[in-house]
Amino acid sequence: MALRVASAYRTVSTEAALVIAGMIPIDILAEERRELAKAGGAREGNPKVERKKTMRKWQQRWDTADCGEWTRSLIGDIETWTGRKFGGINYFVTQFLSGHGSFGNFLERIKKRDNNKCIYCDEIDSPQHMLRECQRWAEQRRTMEEEIGESVTTENVVKGALQTAKS
Ligand SMILES: [Zn+2]
Incomplete structure (x- = not known):
């Protein structure tokens, strides 16, 4: 359920x-x-x-x-x-929170894909990659960092997202 x-x-x-x-x-x-x-x-x-x-x-x-x-x-x-x-x-938030979703490392693991590369930048794709590294999300990352006043990490991203949603 x-x-x-x-x-x-x-x-x-x-x-x-x-x-x-x-x-x-x-x-x-x-x-x-x-x-x-x-x-x-x-x-x-x-x-x-x-x-x-x-x-x-x-x-x-x-x-x-x-x-x-x-x-x-x-x-x-x-x-x-x-x-x-x-x-x-929702479906997309859950993918990120669970790490099970449209991420190269996961898709390769469940054999839906034959490689683990990011479709945007060719690095190894994972939720961590999306959160911290991938240039595809640089602007969104910057927006959140301005909002929370520090760099985005696994420890603060959920808090940051809730804060952003509130304001
Ligand atoms: Zn990437």
């Missing part, structure tokens, strides 16, 4: 797809429901407190997941990402 919501390639790991889509893993959500139900009756469970615990568990799982490395470098903190007020996800 997360793959659907995020319009992600089937090759994207569950952990990464859930984070991109902002969907709490079902088993963690079930635990939260159980805790709330247990506390019901005289002593009502506090949904806010339980949600905090849920987010902590989810974050822990994401921090230690053995997949989704690229996505994690972009979206480290789940709450910042899921709590955003701007910036919807």
Whole structure:
């Protein structure tokens, strides 16, 4: 379902797809429901407190997941990402966030292409290449850098994009 919501390639790991889509893993959500139900009756469970615990568990799982490395470098903190007020996800955003999409390195890996070269500049193509190197995106990169006041990196691009979307 997360793959659907995020319009992600089937090759994207569950952990990464859930984070991109902002969907709490079902088993963690079930635990939260159980805790709330247990506390019901005289002593009502506090949904806010339980949600905090849920987010902590989810974050822990994401921090230690053995997949989704690229996505994690972009979206480290789940709450910042899921709590955003701007910036919807779509097919293209998901390609970048997952690294699974129209990138030479990915297309070669899944054997949709026989080389990993960028179609614009002939360097090895990857999300990182698009973000940091490719001259095709120099102008967009400059615009964002003006906006966020520093050079674009995997660590700040998502924050920068949300900031740009807001202004
Ligand atoms: Zn290029």
